Amino acid sequence: DAGVTQSPTHLIKTRGQQVTLRCSPISGHKSVSWYQQVLGQGPQFIFQYYEKEERGRGNFPDRFSARQFPNYSSELNVNALLLGDSALYLCASSFGPTNQPQHFGDGTRLSIL
Amino acid sequence: QKEVEQNSGPLSVPEGAIASLNCTYSDRGSQSFFWYRQYSGKSPELIMFIYSNGDKEDGRFTAQLNKASQYVSLLIRDSQPSDSATYLCAVNFSIYGQNFVFGPGTRLSVLP
Numbered sequence: 001d002a003g004v005t006q007s008p009t010h011l012i013k014t015r016g017q018q019v020t021l022r023c024s025p026i027s028g029h030k031s032v033s034w035y036q037q038v039l040g041q042g043p044q045f046i047f048q049y050y051e052k053e054e055r056g057r058g059n060f061p062d063r064f065s066a067r068q069f070p071n072y073s074s075e076l077n078v079n080a081l082l083l084g085d086s087a088l089y090l091c092a093s094s095f096g097p098t099n100q101p102q103h104f105g106d107g108t109r110l111s112i113l
Numbered sequence: 114q115k116e117v118e119q120n121s122g123p124l125s126v127p128e129g130a131i132a133s134l135n136c137t138y139s140d141r142g143s144q145s146f147f148w149y150r151q152y153s154g155k156s157p158e159l160i161m162f163i164y165s166n167g168d169k170e171d172g173r174f175t176a177q178l179n180k181a182s183q184y185v186s187l188l189i190r191d192s193q194p195s196d197s198a199t200y201l202c203a204v205n206f207s208i209y210g211q212n213f214v215f216g217p218g219t220r221l222s223v224l225p
Contacts, residue, residue: 042215055210099145
């Protein structure tokens, strides 16, 4: 069975640009969460969607937005990119909305020049 | 402020020994606790999860939870060089969602 898939794997952007990252959850999983991980730190929660509804939002600026589609896949959008947005962006899926084990995809490594 | 704390290490143990990784968290009401392993340049991989006080064993791994002390630990028995990685403790602080707060991770090195 396929795990969580993310695309693209790597991305290079310049300051001020916009980026869209994509995630397909494990088959049957209805919850998708997004995390940002900078080098040397643990992942930091950005958003969670369950059944197309936002269930949680972390402490990130409004430049970050996300949505979930009827097939439970998800997109994370980041506008007006800053150098500090350079990080590994991780998508995780789970079957239920809370207190469930989450499984991560391989991530998208975003570099801002 | 919801926080998860771990000793950043590195923790070095000889091959075949028991590695003990510790984690404390700030919210007494937290209900679910997770351990992930992350190799350099890779994404986190789920190792264990635990919901109730006590021990939970899976192969060479044992998770221990003490909610009164707000403490969760991971024991790795018969450590192997392939266990060398960063171990992340995660706590779900949300009763409605999956807002996992991760610790900074403990880097484990198993010496042959």
